[in-house]
Amino acid sequence: xxxxxxxxxxxxxxxxxxxxxxxxxxxxxxxxxxxxxxxxxxxxxxxxxxxxxxxxxxxxxxxxxxxxxxxxxxxxxxxxxxxxxxxxxxxxxxxxxxxxxxxxxxxxxxxxxxxxxxxxxxxxxxxxxxxxxxxxxxxxxxxxxxxxxxxxxxxxxxxxxxxxxxxxxxxxxxxxxxxxxxxxxxxxxxxxxxxxxxxxxxxxxxxxxxxxxxxxxxxxxxxxxxxxxxxxxxxxxxxxxxxxxxxxxxxxxxxxxxxxxxxxxxxxxxxxxxxxxxxxxxxxxxxxxxxxxxxxxxxxxxxxxxxxxxxxxxxxxxxxxxxxxxxxxxxxxxxxxxxxxxxxxxxxxxxxxxxxxxxxxxxxxxxxxxxxxxxxxxxxxxxxxxxxxxxxxxxxxxxxxxxxxxxxxxxxxxxxxxxxxxxxxxxxxxxxxxxxxxxxxxxxxxxxxxxxxxxxxxxxxxxxxxxxx
Numbered sequence: 001x002x003x004x005x006x007x008x009x010x011x012x013x014x015x016x017x018x019x020x021x022x023x024x025x026x027x028x029x030x031x032x033x034x035x036x037x038x039x040x041x042x043x044x045x046x047x048x049x050x051x052x053x054x055x056x057x058x059x060x061x062x063x064x065x066x067x068x069x070x071x072x073x074x075x076x077x078x079x080x081x082x083x084x085x086x087x088x089x090x091x092x093x094x095x096x097x098x099x100x101x102x103x104x105x106x107x108x109x110x111x112x113x114x115x116x117x118x119x120x121x122x123x124x125x126x127x128x129x130x131x132x133x134x135x136x137x138x139x140x141x142x143x144x145x146x147x148x149x150x151x152x153x154x155x156x157x158x159x160x161x162x163x164x165x166x167x168x169x170x171x172x173x174x175x176x177x178x179x180x181x182x183x184x185x186x187x188x189x190x191x192x193x194x195x196x197x198x199x200x201x202x203x204x205x206x207x208x209x210x211x212x213x214x215x216x217x218x219x220x221x222x223x224x225x226x227x228x229x230x231x232x233x234x235x236x237x238x239x240x241x242x243x244x245x246x247x248x249x250x251x252x253x254x255x256x257x258x259x260x261x262x263x264x265x266x267x268x269x270x271x272x273x274x275x276x277x278x279x280x281x282x283x284x285x286x287x288x289x290x291x292x293x294x295x296x297x298x299x300x301x302x303x304x305x306x307x308x309x310x311x312x313x314x315x316x317x318x319x320x321x322x323x324x325x326x327x328x329x330x331x332x333x334x335x336x337x338x339x340x341x342x343x344x345x346x347x348x349x350x351x352x353x354x355x356x357x358x359x360x361x362x363x364x365x366x367x368x369x370x371x372x373x374x375x376x377x378x379x380x381x382x383x384x385x386x387x388x389x390x391x392x393x394x395x396x397x398x399x400x401x402x403x404x405x406x407x408x409x410x411x412x413x414x415x416x417x418x419x420x421x422x423x424x425x426x427x428x429x430x431x432x433x434x435x436x437x438x439x440x441x442x443x444x445x446x447x448x449x450x451x452x453x454x455x456x457x458x459x460x461x462x463x464x465x466x467x468x469x
Contacts, residue, residue, distance in 0.1 A: 025063055028106050028117065035059070035117040039109065040067050042099060042121050043250050045139065045448060046078050046327065047378035051121065059117070062101055067121055071097040074123070074137035075444065077452055078328070085447045088137070097123045098132045102140075105247060107216040111208075111258040118254075120247060137444060139380040140243070142437055146387035147242050153394070155288045155296060157387055158367075159245035160238035164280035164375050165256060166273055167202060167230045168266040175462075178273055180230030181265060198225035198232075205263045209234065212255050218248050227340055228277035238285065240293070242383060249282070249379035271331035271374030279334030279341055280375035284386060285359075287367035298363030307358070311347045311368060312400035313393020314356050314386065318345050318372070320430035321385040322416060323423040323449055325373040329456045332420050334374055337409040342371050344413035346404045353408035355416070372416070388436040424449050 035056040041049045050073055054062060072094055075086040082089045099121035109116040122140045124132035134141040150157060166180055173179040181202065199206060206223055213220035219237035226233045234252060239245035253269055260267035272279040288296045288306070297307040318325075326332055334341045340352075347356035357369040368390075373382045392398070404411050417423050427433055428446035437445075 024101075024103060024106050025059060029059075032108055032117070033115070035108070035115050037114070037116050038062065039116060039118040040099070040101075040121050041105075041118055041250075041254070042069060042073065042123065043139065043378065043380070044076060045074050045137070045378070045445065047250065047253075047376070047380075048078070048080070049250070049254060050076075050080075056115075056117070062119065062121075066124075067099040068096040069099050069121075069123070070094050071123065071125060071135055071137070073097075074135070075448070077448060077455075079455075083448050083451045085451060086444045088444065096126075097135050098126050099123050102247060104217075104244065105251070107251075109258070110212045110215045111255070111262045118251075120251070136438060136440055139378055139384070140246075142441065143246055143380045143384040143387070144243060146384050146391065146436070149391055150288070150387060153391075154291050156240065156290075157242040157383075158238050158240050158287045158289050158295075159242045159383060160236050160285040161245060161249040161252075161379060162233060162235045162281075162283040162285070163249060163252060163256075163269070164226055164231060164233045164282070165253075166228070166268045166270070166280065167205070167232065167260060168268055168273075170264055170266055178266075178268065180228070180274075180277075182229035195225045198229075199223065202232075205259060205265070206232070208263075209256055209259050212259055213252065216251065216255065218252055218255065220252065226278065228274070231278065231280065238287075240289065242387070246379040246383050253375075269375040271326070271328060271376050272333040273330075275333065278339055279331075281334070281341060281371065282373040282375045282377055282379070282382065284370045284373065284382060285367050286370065286383075286386060286390070287365075288390070295364050295366055297366040297368075300363075303363070303366065306394065307366065307368065308400055309393040309398055310390035311356050311358075311393065312398035313391065313396070314368070314370065314389040315345050315347060315400055316398055317385070317389040317392055317432050318355065318416065319423075319426045320432050321389065321427065322372070323420070323427045323445075324381045324385040325377055326420075326423065327377050327381075327449065328374065329420055329453060331374040331376060332418055332423075335416055335418055342408065342416070344404075344408050344411060344415055346408050346411060346413040347400055348403040348405060348408065351404060351406075351408065354404050355408075358403075384437070388432075392432060392436075420449070420453050424453065 037053045038059045040051040042051045072089045075088040077083050102120040105120040123135040123138040125135045126132050169179045221237050222235045224233050256267045290296045297303045342355035346354040348354040349358045350360045433442050
């Protein structure tokens with residue numbers, strides 16, 4: 001297994017409720033009382049949480065009737081605007097979807113100023129006969145499809161996310177540039193990596209993050225001071241439930257943001273907020289277990305073959321799925337040599353400069369660490385792409401190149417693109433993406449990312465005015 005097993009109380013938090021639809025709600029009300037509001041949270045295509053506030057007294061309707069939200073919410077851009085080119089807005093009548101609660105995600109909101117609860121929801125498309133089917137544009141269903149494909153092979157992903165973020169002062173500095181919580185006078189040379197003093201400086205906030213995670217049943221593990229001033233990382237324990245692991249990552253980002261605001265600060269998961277400092281990544285550890293729960297990667301020579309094929313699939317599909325891992329215009333600024341972010345399509349053993357790392361550890365902990373994604377990426381899409389890539393390698397019997405040793409930035413491995421437009425084109429033209437995610441999802445996602453890129457390219461940046469005006 002990748003990491004120590006989560007505590008039983010945490011693991012139980014993601015179990016499916018019993019036969020009665022209201023079992024989870026009933027247990028919550030008996031334990032916590034009736035909240036003033038229930039926040040229903042629907043992660044959109046970009047991982048932005050959208051939804052509604054519902055009075056606590058009407059919470060039972062969430063489980064009995066579902067929550068009506070337009071299907072076209074998955075056609076909004078990063079700014080929350082309709083992307084007409086998707087073809088899923090008013091031209092379809094802008095129909096409502098039916099959102100159902102995700103089991104195990106009903107939790108109190110300890111940082112909220114009033115008594116609140118939150119629950120994640122997932123989108124279904126009414127079939128006109130009183131039933132509903134998974135809405136094909138909801139990223140959660142894309143991950144579920146890859147989990148089901150692995151299960152058909154007798155394999156089950158065991159997953160842990162690591163999230164990096166910056167703590168920022170509440171107001172930007174000169175020129176609107178954000179300021180990390182530690183004085184800029186220290187200059188770009190100040191890293192203070194793994195610093196206990198940087199942890200101590202914000203111990204109150206960080207301990208509240210851990211306590212809020214405990215209250216919500218999120219399996220938060222290590223907290224460290226990272227490679228830049230005001231940058232931190234929170235690791236999650238592994239989950240044998242891949243869906244729950246991705247849900248945890250979404251909810252942990254919200255938790256950190258909420259606690260930071262309570263302390264008068266901002267938490268940013270922007271992939272590259274400062275050119276002179278390291279960007280923020282989302283590292284994903286994945287092993288595959290067999291039907292007995294044993295780590296299939298640790299099963300001697302056979303396990304090593306499985307691991308190598310999974311790694312080969314990740315490398316082979318990385319260009320086609322790069323825009324899932326690096327979904328933002330800003331995110332491509334993170335992919336520069338020496339920046340603690342991989343730039344080559346490479347793998348290796350215990351090497352943090354490669355894209356796919358095999359960490360040291362005993363056979364029961366053998367796993368792949370995928371190091372490409374930015375902290376702003378959608379956890380469900382990132383994990384879906386990782387699992388689909390691993391499946392490609394396993395099913396096609398692919399063999400990876402030789403593992404890299406030493407500095408991968410200086411190696412002759414193929415390079416990830418630094419250009420968002422090229423990444424979108426690779427995605428849009430990929431036969432692998434069409435097979436793994438379906439032609440409609442491929443089309444809509446590519447259209448949305450192209451519209452986002454166009455919005456950035458149509459702006460004149462301040463340096464152009466300073467230089468040419």
